[in-house]
Amino acid sequence: MQKIISGTQVKELDKLYVQASGITPYQLMERAANEFCHWFTANFNKEKTINIYCGIGNNGGDGLAIARLLSEKGYVIKVTTIGDREKGSTDFVKNLKALPPGIVTSSWQELKSSEITIDAVFGVGINRPLEGEYLELIRRINEEKGLKISVDLPSGLPSDTPADGEVFHADYTVSFQFPKLSLLFPEHAQYVGQLVVKDIGMEQKHFDDFPSERYFFSGESLATFHKKFHAFSHKGDFGRIILAGGSYGKMGSICLSTKAALRTGSGLVFCKIPGCGVNIIQSTISEAMVLRPEDEMDIDASIELSGIDAIGVGPGLGNGENAQNLVNYILENYAGPTVLDADAINILGENRDWLTLLHENVILTPHLKEFERLTGVKSDNHLQRINLAKAFCMENNCSLVLKGAFSLMSFPDGSQVFNNSGTVYMATGGSGDVLTGMLTSFLGQGYTMKNAAICAVFHHGDAEELAGKKLRRGTLASDIVENIPQSFLAWDIK
Numbered sequence: 001m002q003k004i005i006s007g008t009q010v011k012e013l014d015k016l017y018v019q020a021s022g023i024t025p026y027q028l029m030e031r032a033a034n035e036f037c038h039w040f041t042a043n044f045n046k047e048k049t050i051n052i053y054c055g056i057g058n059n060g061g062d063g064l065a066i067a068r069l070l071s072e073k074g075y076v077i078k079v080t081t082i083g084d085r086e087k088g089s090t091d092f093v094k095n096l097k098a099l100p101p102g103i104v105t106s107s108w109q110e111l112k113s114s115e116i117t118i119d120a121v122f123g124v125g126i127n128r129p130l131e132g133e134y135l136e137l138i139r140r141i142n143e144e145k146g147l148k149i150s151v152d153l154p155s156g157l158p159s160d161t162p163a164d165g166e167v168f169h170a171d172y173t174v175s176f177q178f179p180k181l182s183l184l185f186p187e188h189a190q191y192v193g194q195l196v197v198k199d200i201g202m203e204q205k206h207f208d209d210f211p212s213e214r215y216f217f218s219g220e221s222l223a224t225f226h227k228k229f230h231a232f233s234h235k236g237d238f239g240r241i242i243l244a245g246g247s248y249g250k251m252g253s254i255c256l257s258t259k260a261a262l263r264t265g266s267g268l269v270f271c272k273i274p275g276c277g278v279n280i281i282q283s284t285i286s287e288a289m290v291l292r293p294e295d296e297m298d299i300d301a302s303i304e305l306s307g308i309d310a311i312g313v314g315p316g317l318g319n320g321e322n323a324q325n326l327v328n329y330i331l332e333n334y335a336g337p338t339v340l341d342a343d344a345i346n347i348l349g350e351n352r353d354w355l356t357l358l359h360e361n362v363i364l365t366p367h368l369k370e371f372e373r374l375t376g377v378k379s380d381n382h383l384q385r386i387n388l389a390k391a392f393c394m395e396n397n398c399s400l401v402l403k404g405a406f407s408l409m410s411f412p413d414g415s416q417v418f419n420n421s422g423t424v425y426m427a428t429g430g431s432g433d434v435l436t437g438m439l440t441s442f443l444g445q446g447y448t449m450k451n452a453a454i455c456a457v458f459h460h461g462d463a464e465e466l467a468g469k470k471l472r473r474g475t476l477a478s479d480i481v482e483n484i485p486q487s488f489l490a491w492d493i494k
């Protein structure tokens with residue numbers, strides 16, 4: 001799991017790393033450039049014309065090294081710099097001198113548009129809005145129609161805070177070792193495009209001197225977060241769980257949660273649903289069991305909790321009186337692992353005095369709008385949401401998954417983990433219900449809250465990636481369910 005540090009700490013990290021590794025800053029820059037080029041050559045052919053715009057700092061040095069390496073591989077490259085070259089960083093100047101003849105133009109104004117534009121003007125060092133010649137440049141290349149790629153950060157985007165002013169609009173951003181925090185903000189999607197993070201060889205020990213409670217998870221050592229079972233394990237060892245939800249016209253939600261829990265490995269899954277959903281569950285999910293309902297059209301609040309290893313509440317639940325009574329009853333009477341999703345979160349938001357009932361075994365899984373209802377804070381500023389999620393979990397001694405691109409997991413110890421699996425094809429009805437089933441399943445199997453969240457969120461996104469490769473925009477939530485076992489196989493989870 002990769003620690004995320006602030007942009008102001010990157011230069012110090014680089015300095016400590018080169019000292020510890022016995023390499024030079026130039027060699028580290030060369031390593032980053034090589035990683036960029038490995039990615040680039042795997043995705044773009046040599047027929048494309050390429051313009052590379054370089055500042056005079058180390059981000060510009062990266063761009064110059066990339067220009068040299070791609071030129072050596074036979075790509076048609078044109079390079080221009082902006083700023084006083086004589087004031088450039090040491091490694092910028094060294095890379096400028098190493099360029100082959102004929103690919104550098106003296107003025108960016110003279111450079112004709114190309115099929116691919118690579119932005120290496122500003123990196124993590126920028127702390128104010130673009131102005132003057134730099135602003136003019138970024139505005140001009142933003143208007144060009146070709147593919148656009150940023151090196152480490154889109155120029156004009158601060159590394160840790162919301163954008164202020166003009167920013168380069170990238171289709172891809174290739175960041176090194178870890179994503180800078182601002183790359184994970186949804187409001188920056190138009191600037192970042194698709195995020196690619198390339199490892200340049202720094203180990204976690206090199207981050208030890210930099211305090212941070214934020215991490216980025218791309219599946220590293222995934223198996224270590226999973227619980228192991230043995231030859232004599234039986235269905236009781238794999239958990240007895242209850243999934244509570246469903247209402248007239250909304251039984252699909254609880255069906256998806258139930259199927260997901262079973263595909264994730266639950267030993268026994270009981271469904272707490274209204275009477276109108278019994279035939280639906282029993283006829284579509286043979287492996288599920290239904291707890292006897294007392295009301296035909298609405299879920300009732302009576303539920304036997306003894307012997308249950310985890311409960312998931314909310315998918316399709318509705319917000320009627322019975323539903324509210326059920327949520328309240330579970331929070332007051334069940335101390336085991338509890339997942340609150342969808343309508344259960346909305347009910348909690350309407351009854352904020354119930355927040356005192358939250359405990360260390362509760363995890364909430366809101367999307368952005370549900371998070372607003374839960375906290376009572378409406379904001380388009382994702383940094384504020386990140387900080388608010390941390391404070392909420394620490395104050396209420398619970399965990400929370402803020403769903404979306406790079407879903408954010410927050411825990412009561414103050415740590416936060418951004419997930420790096422899944423694609424835009426997850427934006428389909430029922431996707432969140434699948435996560436509820438998976439998360440409840442892992443908790444029922446005896447996973448810790450943190451490990452259950454990490455495994456559920458990652459496999460949820462990975463299963464969608466597997467489905468999305470075949471189905472693209474046609475991906476359904478049920479396709480994610482069916483690919484859960486394939487995700488386990490892909491990551492050798494036994």
